[in-house]
């Protein structure tokens with residue numbers, strides 16, 4: 639994994655937003671649409687704030703989540719809510735969005751239908767990832783129920799996950815689908831996550847799931 643270091647988080651957010659916009663635009667020169675997978679959590683917000691105003695044909699960009707906490711779209715922990723509030727505004731409001739949460743269904747019940755809906759969007763054109771200090775990414779958590787299947791080379795596109803310490807079930811893109819993305823960018827802030835990247839290099843994917851999704855990927859880091 640190549641690691642790019644930035645002087646501060648603001649510079650990182652602006653530079654990575656410009657980089658992602660450029661990659662989406664390049665994809666749109668060559669294809670009718672571009673698929674763009676994004677994480678939840680606290681890291682991507684400032685990147686979304688800078689990216690949503692990018693002058694590109696957002697009507698041909700298909701945004702999806704890397705994973706979802708299985709909560710209603712009006713729940714404060716919803717990743718779909720974060721994307722709708724911070725990314726799908728301004729020019730990017732024209733983008734097509736594929737939320738995961740299905741009311742009245744469990745992740746297990748929804749996975750097959752969702753995978754069918756996502757299939758035309760794969761492989762992912764541009765992937766943005768976050769990571770926890772425990773080296774999880776998307777909802778590929780070490781020790782989670784469903785992790786082995788989500789890491790398998792023949793995993794379905796979407797996998798249900800029940801992770802220790804997480805308040806709700808999750809749905810995640812599988813490691814295979816994430817790693818197949820045409821371009822992959824991991825954004826991390828702080829010393830703990832920087833140390834975790836170094837630790838991950840010496841661990842198997844089941845202990846450091848980030849290792850299963852970042853082949854030829856770029857890590858963008860600010861303290």
Ligand SMILES: O=C(O)[C@H](O)[C@@H](O)[C@H](O)[C@H](O)COP(=O)(O)O
Pocket residue numbers: 677678679680681682704705706707717767768769770774775776777
């Ligand atoms: O649903 C989620 O929580 C994300 O998709 C998850 O994979 C996130 O990227 C990491 O947990 C880092 O979260 P922070 O950005 O909040 O540190």
